[in-house]
Amino acid sequence: MTTDPSRTSFRANLFNVKLARRHLTGSIFGIVALLGALVGVAVLIIMLVEVWRDGIRYFRLEFLDLFPSRKPDQAGFKSAFWGSLWVIGTTAMIAFPVGVSAAIYLEEYAPKNWVTKILQTNISNLAGVPSIVYGLLGLQIFVRGTIGVGPSLEDLGLNDFGRSVLTGGLTLALLILPVVIVASQESLRAVPPSIREASYGVGATRWQTVRHHVLPEALPGVMTGTILALSRAIGETAPLITIGALTFVAFTPEHLLDDFTVMPIQIYNWAARPQHDFQDLAATGIMVLLIALLVMNAIAVSLRYRFGHGNGR
Amino acid sequence: MAIDSSPVINSSGATTRFRRRRSRRLSESIVATILMICAAITILTTVGIVAILLAEGLSFFGEVKPQDFFFGTRWTPLFPSAGFGVLPLICGTLLIALGASLISLPLGTLAAVYLSEYAKPKVRNILKPILEVLAGVPTIVYGYFALTWITPLLKATIFPDIGVFNALSAMIVVGIMTVPMVSSISDDSIRAVPASLREAAYGLGSTKFEVVTRVTFPAALSGIVASYILAVSRAVGETMAVTLAAGATPRITANPLESVQTMTAYIVQVSLGDTPQGTTVFRTIFAVALTLFAITLIMNLISDRIVSRYKERYE
Numbered sequence: 001m002t003t004d005p006s007r008t009s010f011r012a013n014l015f016n017v018k019l020a021r022r023h024l025t026g027s028i029f030g031i032v033a034l035l036g037a038l039v040g041v042a043v044l045i046i047m048l049v050e051v052w053r054d055g056i057r058y059f060r061l062e063f064l065d066l067f068p069s070r071k072p073d074q075a076g077f078k079s080a081f082w083g084s085l086w087v088i089g090t091t092a093m094i095a096f097p098v099g100v101s102a103a104i105y106l107e108e109y110a111p112k113n114w115v116t117k118i119l120q121t122n123i124s125n126l127a128g129v130p131s132i133v134y135g136l137l138g139l140q141i142f143v144r145g146t147i148g149v150g151p152s153l154e155d156l157g158l159n160d161f162g163r164s165v166l167t168g169g170l171t172l173a174l175l176i177l178p179v180v181i182v183a184s185q186e187s188l189r190a191v192p193p194s195i196r197e198a199s200y201g202v203g204a205t206r207w208q209t210v211r212h213h214v215l216p217e218a219l220p221g222v223m224t225g226t227i228l229a230l231s232r233a234i235g236e237t238a239p240l241i242t243i244g245a246l247t248f249v250a251f252t253p254e255h256l257l258d259d260f261t262v263m264p265i266q267i268y269n270w271a272a273r274p275q276h277d278f279q280d281l282a283a284t285g286i287m288v289l290l291i292a293l294l295v296m297n298a299i300a301v302s303l304r305y306r307f308g309h310g311n312g313r
Numbered sequence: 314m315a316i317d318s319s320p321v322i323n324s325s326g327a328t329t330r331f332r333r334r335r336s337r338r339l340s341e342s343i344v345a346t347i348l349m350i351c352a353a354i355t356i357l358t359t360v361g362i363v364a365i366l367l368a369e370g371l372s373f374f375g376e377v378k379p380q381d382f383f384f385g386t387r388w389t390p391l392f393p394s395a396g397f398g399v400l401p402l403i404c405g406t407l408l409i410a411l412g413a414s415l416i417s418l419p420l421g422t423l424a425a426v427y428l429s430e431y432a433k434p435k436v437r438n439i440l441k442p443i444l445e446v447l448a449g450v451p452t453i454v455y456g457y458f459a460l461t462w463i464t465p466l467l468k469a470t471i472f473p474d475i476g477v478f479n480a481l482s483a484m485i486v487v488g489i490m491t492v493p494m495v496s497s498i499s500d501d502s503i504r505a506v507p508a509s510l511r512e513a514a515y516g517l518g519s520t521k522f523e524v525v526t527r528v529t530f531p532a533a534l535s536g537i538v539a540s541y542i543l544a545v546s547r548a549v550g551e552t553m554a555v556t557l558a559a560g561a562t563p564r565i566t567a568n569p570l571e572s573v574q575t576m577t578a579y580i581v582q583v584s585l586g587d588t589p590q591g592t593t594v595f596r597t598i599f600a601v602a603l604t605l606f607a608i609t610l611i612m613n614l615i616s617d618r619i620v621s622r623y624k625e626r627y628e
Contacts, residue, residue: 019520026522030431036423040444040492047450047458054461101351109345110352121617123355128543128613129606130550132577133362135584136602140365144590174358181355205337207344235451238552238577242584264453264553271457271557279461286454293449 051290055283063284067250068266072277077285080266082252083165084292087262088234090169091176096226098173099180100215103222106181107188108210127178135242138171143243163244166256171239176229183225187218220307227300231293237264263289366606369599376593382600388563388579390597391588397597399604401563405573406605409483409555410548412569416488417544421495422537428496429503430525441497448493455486456557464558478560478572486554491544498543502536503529539616546612550605552577576605 058072066076110116140146143163191214199209215222240262241247247269249261263285270282374382377397385398424444428437459482467482468475475481506529514528530537560572561582574582580598588595 022520022522026520029522029525030427033423033427033431036420037427037440037444037496039420040424040447040489040496041440043489044443044447044450046462047454050458050462051454098351098354101348102355105345105348105352109348119352119356122359124617125610125613126355126358128546128609129362130552130577130609132550132552132580133366133602133606136580136599137358137362137365140369141361146365174354177355177358181352205341207341231449235453237451237453238581241581244584247585264451267453267457268553268557271453271460279457282457283461286457289451290454293451297449 048290051283051286053283054280055285055287058281058284059287064288068248068269072275072281075270075278075281077263077266077288079249079252080261080263080285081288083249083260084234084262086165086253086256086258086260087168087172087240088230090165090256091172091233092226092230094169094173095176095180095229099177099226099229100184100222102177102181103184103188104210104215107185108206108214123178123181127182131175131236132238132242134171134175135239137174138167138239138243142167142170162257163246163259164257165253165260167243168240168245168260168262169256171243172233172236175236175239176233179229179232180226183229184218184222187221187225188214190221191217220303224300224304227296227303231296231300234262234292234296235264235289237262237268240265241268263292362606366599366603369596370603373593373596373600376596377600386565388574390594391583391586395594399576399601401565402574402576402579402601403604404565405480405559405563406549406575406577408480408567408569408573409487409551409559409575410545412480412484413487413491413548413551414541414545416485417491417495417548418541420488421492421540421544422499424492424496425499425503425537426525426530428500430521430529441500444493444496446493447490450490452490452551452553453557455490456554459483459486459554459558472570475570476560476572478558478562479570480559480573481569483555483558484569486558487548487551490551490554491547494544494547495537495540498540499533499537502533502540505536506532535619535622539619542612542616542619546609546616549612550577550609552581556581576601 058075063076064081065078066074067078068080069075106116106119110119195213195217196209199213204212245265246259246261247265249259251258253260267282267285267289270278270285273279382397382399384400385396386400387396387398388401389396424440428441432440460477463482463485464475464477464479467479472481510528510532511524514524519527555575556578559575559578561574561578562572563574563579564571566573579601583595583598
């Protein structure tokens with residue numbers, strides 16, 4: 001039963017050698033994992049620097065005050081910039097009330113049954129539908145006024161939505177609706193039940209409780225979620241190309257039924273040309289688009305910090 | 314006087330109260346109905362998508378045989394000798410999705426492991442949002458980057474005979490833009506692994522590397538796999554970056570240096586062109602979109618199923 005002391009120490013040695021090796025593998029792996037995470041960051045930085053270097057040449061105030069042109073030096077972003085503002089404004093006016101109402105229904109009203117479960121599953125599946133498919137939906141429903149069977153409203157001359165700002169706004173609103181609903185649901189859920197119970201306790205109805213107590217509490221989170229969803233919409237290109245938004249527009253929209261183009265479509269149009277000057281114009285357009293995104297995100301973040309009581313993440 | 318009037322006051326008060334309560338109940342139910350209609354719009358959206366894709370798709374299949382569409386190898390609908398075989402488009406789509414996942418899955422997984430197991434909270438709070446910015450950059454920007462930076466770089470360094478439009482640059486940018494889908498969702502599911510599992514493994518003398526690779530990673534595997542499927546599904550549906558970077562040449566190939574056309578890029582090509590609506594050629598985009606929708610829906614459903622099964626395990 002006695003163990004040879006030299007053998008024990010040999011074992012301990014072996015263990016220590018192996019342990020050192022195990023720790024070494026671990027730290028190498030940690031470094032590899034860090035590098036993996038940093039690749040994404042590096043690409044992001046290179047991308048921003050490249051866009052900046054290409055685009056700075058045309059980055060001046062007139063860029064927003066000139067219409068697209070065949071001559072690169074006289075080309076600008078005016079129609080695309082205002083077109084994007086019009087479309088995103090329309091999208092917000094539709095997606096915000098509808099999305100918040102749907103979220104209120106699902107969180108505060110809906111009974112816990114299979115219908116609600118289907119609604120919820122459907123919303124999460126809609127978020128995974130490729131955006132170009134929404135473009136085809138917009139083309140058929142809003143531009144042509146048909147669900148596929150029978151003559152379309154367009155054929156009958158009854159539909160004058162056409163390829164207008166309103167069509168674009170409606171299409172993008174349907175696209176971001178699932179995101180708005182899920183974000184709003186999360187912030188409604190974060191409102192403590194005690195607030196609802198106190199309101200019911202003094203005799204308020206369900207709507208009074210939601211309207212005066214739950215919604216104000218959840219509003220910063222709801223608005224943050226909506227703005228983030230809108231910042232996804234402002235970069236969307238494919239669905240608007242599919243509904244037939246124009247690629248060359250030399251005017252700004254004046255009402256909801258005007259034709260339009262948007263920033264990403266104009267950028268695509270310039271980037272797809274072989275001439276170097278137009279590709280640089282595309283980079284300038286990207287700079288404007290990214291600045292718009294940055295502003296929207298800054299608003300969303302500041303809303304979260306100013307009013308948030310731990311709503312959202 | 315007092316005795317006379319009091320019942321009158323009482324009854325009229327009760328009537329107003331009753332009326333007010335009734336009108337309140339009415340407005341309550343009106344509000345509830347409006348809210349329900351808003352929620353129902355999401356169902357109508359799904360029904361609308363399925364209805365228009367099926368209606369236009371079926372009338373397309375009335376003109377072109379389904380077997381010619383699904384198994385045909387020649388996609389030339391815009392030429393006089395029209396070929397309606399969708400396989401070249403599916404091949405282009407899968408080639409790019411496969412190449413993209415060779416980038417996004419390993420990078421995303423490494424990032425997730427780093428964020429969840431190695432990073433200090435401070436680093437994590439900076440790194441995770443930065444990675445998520447990658448998913449928020451509009452895809453047109455990635456398309457521009459692939460066309461004007463990655464392709465010239467590849468041409469100048471490793472592949473001198475790469476085309477202006479090629480699948481490889483599209484794979485790279487689509488891979489990068491889907492990294493955060495893998496890293497964020499996998500990070501969440503790794504962190505959802507109960508601390509007791511980790512502690513038990515450390516208690517038995519495991520090193521951090523062993524805990525990560527043999528305990529937490531396998532325990533979170535279903536969430537990680539779900540994130541993989543979502544990333545691939547996003548790559549399949551990605552449109553503008555591949556349209557700009559990969560070009561518009563439908564062909565069956567495994568060579569990433571050539572130009573290919575994806576399903577989404579074809580829909581964009583037709584939408585930008587002057588194909589008249591109501592023709593067979595125009596209906597191809599609905600048949601293609603129907604195929605695309607079916608592929609992404611199946612992938613999303615599988616990932617949903619995996620996630621919900623995973624949730625049950627630790628509750």
